[in-house]
Amino acid sequence: MADKRLFIYVTLLLSIGVLMSYSLSAYAIVFYHYSQFHFLIRELITGIIGIVIMWALSYLDLNRQFFIVGFIILVVSTLLIFILPFLPDSIASSAGGAKRWIRFPGFSLNPIEPFKVGYIFFISWSLSRKFDYNNKYNLLDQIMILIPHIFVFAVMAFMIAIFQNDLGQVVLLGASFIIILIFAGGSFQLFGLIMIGFGAIGTLFIVTSAHRILRLKTWWANIQDLALAIVPNSFIKDLQVNNLPEPYQIHNAANAIYNGGFFGVGLGNGTFKLGFLSDVHTDMILAGISEELGFIGLVVCVALIFFIVYRILRISYRQKNRFYYLFCLGISLLISISFIINAFGIVGITPVKGIAVPFLSYGGSNLLSNCIAIGLVLALSKKVKLK
Known part of the structure; x- marks a missing residue:
């Protein structure tokens, strides 16, 4: 039987995301002249489809269907990423000066989202075959094993960072790749x-x-005073930068969090969402959640993220098959x-990268792709015993 707790945690977090997509979209509704709902x-329709997908994928036959589904996700999403820059504007939607969405009847798809799941499938399958815990590889042997993987990553990073202008997703995939490599059997010298x-x-x-330089300057403008206060005086002149852009987004995010306090101003009563x-x-x-639901609401969301990751790691730890x-x-990962990058960007620890919060942020491509990923994990959970 699939892990019921993981399914419930994801459904709860997804439900909060649907609710907040209604409460926090007030300004966008007025600005774009959309209907109230x-x-x-x-998001509700997408959430229901996502729940159905999780439930359906949990019944996959691991001996055959699991690999087929993962391979299809990888191949289709990769092809869509490659053809996206060449599609006409009537089919491909732009954001941030780059084409990121493919329009289909009734919905748009950002192929990077399912590609992330497909990429994890690919490197997990490939590294599980290339590395053997019983063998001791020297650094040169490990580099030779990794050359094809690095080439694949370099090509996809170029497509995503240049043609889609989305370095944040490259950072996410790169960090995941490095950590999986270590757990697959790579050495720390190779890691370095x-x-x-x-x-x-x-x-x-x-x-x-x-635009990336501007984003970096905006981030530094937010932390410059704090950073300069703790460095030796001899370094201040070299590190201080004048005429930096105002970090309005980060400041307003901090003010929204402060305004929410412990219990929040109430669902629908937030003010910083109004433009x-x-x-x-x-x-x-x-x-937005911090302002309307307060620290308590934020803790609930963080706890659900933690429980989801914890359940997945328990399933992972109990797998006998290295690929799974x-x-x-x-x-x-x-x-x-994704959660850490988003949270750190909001509070100003790192530059804002535009990475969605899994199951919370509005957006069908991200939500459905994460539900597909959880559905595949639920299928694998049937192979292990969980309490």
Whole structure:
């Protein structure tokens, strides 16, 4: 039997996301002249479909159907990412100066979201076959094993970071890849070498993009005073930057969190969602939840995220098949790292990256892709005994 607790935790978090998509979308409804229940209906329908998908995938035959489903997700999403830049504007929607969505009748799809699940499937399957715990690989052997994987990652990173202008997703996939590599049997020397390489490539992507430099400056403007207060005086002159852009988004997010206090101002009574905080029902939903539901509401959401990741890790730990073990680990990383990147961006610890909060942020592509991932984990949970 599939893990009922994991299914319940995801359904509860998803339900909160549907509710908040209605409460926090007030300004977008007025601005775009939508009907009052536009976002609620769309997210509710998507949520119901997601729950059905989780339930259906939990019945997969692991001996054959699991691999077929994972392979289809990988191939289809990869092809869509490659053809997306060449589609006409009537079919492909743009955001941030790049085409990111493919329009279908009644809905739009961001192919990066299902690709993340497919990529975790691919590297889990491949690394489980390439690395053997019983063999001791030297650094050169490990590098030779990883060359095809690094090539695949480099190609996809180029497509996502350049053509779709979305470095945040590359960071998410890169972090997941590195951690899975370590648990697959890679050495810490290889880990350090890859970190240096990824750091160099990431720096190159940032310095060659005006909007990424601006985002970095906005982040530094928010933490500059705090950072300069704790460094030696001799370094202040070199680190201080003048004429920085105002970090309105981060400031408004912090004010929304402060305004919510312990118990919140009440569902639907938030003020920072009324044009002060953009994308509040999507990328900034944690700030919106903090204002309306307070610290208590935020803790409930964080706890549900924790319980979801914890249940997935329990399923992963009990898998005897290394492929299944690494896949479950990878899905837990996608969920937890996405949450951390989003939360750190909102409070100003890191630059805002536009990564959605799993099961909470408004958006069908992210929600359905995460439900597919959980459905596959539920199918694998049937192979282990859980309390």
